[in-house]
Amino acid sequence: MFRKALFLLFSLLLLSGCWDSKAVDQIVFVSGLGIDYQDGEFLVYARILPFQNVGKQEGSGAQGAQDFPLWGAVGTGSSFDSATDDLYYTTQEPISWAHIGEVVFTTRALEKKAIIDEVVDVLNRYSETRSAPWLYVTDEELPTLAQARPILGTSPWYSRVNDPFPVFGQFSTVKPKAIRDYLINRYEPGKVFIIPMIQLNTSKWTKDNQPHPIHEFGGAAFIDHGEYRGSMNAEEAKGLRWMEPESERIPLYLYKDEKDYASIVFTDPKVEVKPRVERGEVKASITVEVAGEIIENPFDEKDDTLKEMAEKKIEEQIRSTYQKGVEFQVDVYQIGYHLYQEEPQAFKKLIGMEESAWLKENTLSDVQVKVDIVSSGRIRTKK
Incomplete structure (x- = not known):
């Protein structure tokens, strides 16, 4: 019995423990x-x-x-x-x-x-x-x-x-x-x-x-x-949300005048940036496709009217953010990165160059926005 008790005590001493742990x-x-x-x-x-x-x-x-x-x-x-x-x-x-x-x-x-x-x-x-x-x-x-x-x-x-x-x-x-x-x-x-x-x-x-x-x-x-x-x-950065495919819910307010407006919520933009080199200058075209749901329409505007207004407003925000980036020479829409992916040889010519040498107001040559109004809230506008 004594030997068993001694063996048990010795075993307990060998057990590892968190003696230095902190609560x-x-x-x-x-x-x-x-x-x-x-x-x-x-x-x-x-x-x-x-x-x-x-x-x-x-x-x-x-x-x-x-x-x-x-x-x-x-x-x-x-x-x-x-x-x-x-x-x-x-x-x-x-x-x-x-x-x-x-x-x-x-x-x-x-x-x-x-x-x-x-x-x-x-x-x-x-x-x-x-x-x-x-x-x-x-x-x-x-x-x-x-x-x-x-x-x-x-x-x-x-x-x-x-x-x-x-x-x-x-x-x-x-x-x-x-x-x-x-x-x-x-x-x-x-x-x-x-x-x-x-x-x-x-x-x-x-x-x-x-x-x-x-x-x-x-x-x-x-x-x-x-x-x-x-x-x-x-306000200046609003164009970025349309260029982010992971944006899940983007509200847009459409003002008819200073007081009256409609609002549409857009989801999951599909974005394509197509860079190219024309006569030694970098150019880029951007296409954004979004689907929207009308949240507020106090004047009961037609879907086509709201669609046109939304396309114009989204394009304005995309261009405005781009132009703000040009002011401090930053490529906000990653045009250089897209050029590297699609035309690596042309991109190599930009390496070592300051953005001011190629990033200009007219580098973003074309912005196409395609809006699809899929719902007016509770009632779908399309079958």
Whole structure:
């Protein structure tokens, strides 16, 4: 009996255990990063989410997730890695970088050459982090942007910045992009990488009749092989949604005058970009086909009339966004990339050339929009 007891005790001692493990409430979880650059230094803002804030607490008298504070920390350094390491001097518990949901760059930071490459390189190399975090750009100061809170007591862990596609499916503007998308497209010849822009809005939502700060989406920032080329606000970037095949729902408002309008919702645009070289100049034709459902038609306009109005308006938005891109010499519709795919020999002649040498107002020579009105809402207009 003694030998059996001794053997059992010895066996228990040999069992491996997590003696050095930490409880989740003893770990600092970084859920988001903000990247700024001032006076020759990186400023890295870390959003810290308490574990109890991950889910909304249910039940009578329970404290809502939104009532828990959001903690923040800022590290500084001459490089991105040294700025994140700067947080270790003051943290009270080990930091986990494995749950970063988004990385937000200021436009000021993007002015530093190749800063996005440096940040993505570190996050892609470090064993804890993944290539899943969403990328955003902002004109706001990062501490100001951090004031945003989700609505209805939802945890910031489940906010739109961490899960952007559900809203994109309902209201398609600029397609969300993750670090993995940047890694895939970074070295593609002729590719321009487009990142959604966010800002703080304090006027559209209220809580108990008090202003409720929230993130607002809509603009776009353009990165050309690691170099920041400029940005557009939501109105200027409206042409992009028609050029994105993954756009799921695009509303269009048709104004007869300053007050009266009709509205149509379009889905799943079919896009074709056909580049060519004519007498040494790059030219491109764009064809967009969309099907729409009439949502509002107060003057009972004929389908054909609304179809013509919609085609004209969509073409205007596509051309307007293109012309805005020409202003700061960015190929917003990837004409160079399409030329590389279809006429690689012609594309080789563009390598090393500035966009100003070939990207001009008349490079986009033709835009054809084909609208099909398939429904007037509840009643189908076609059998």
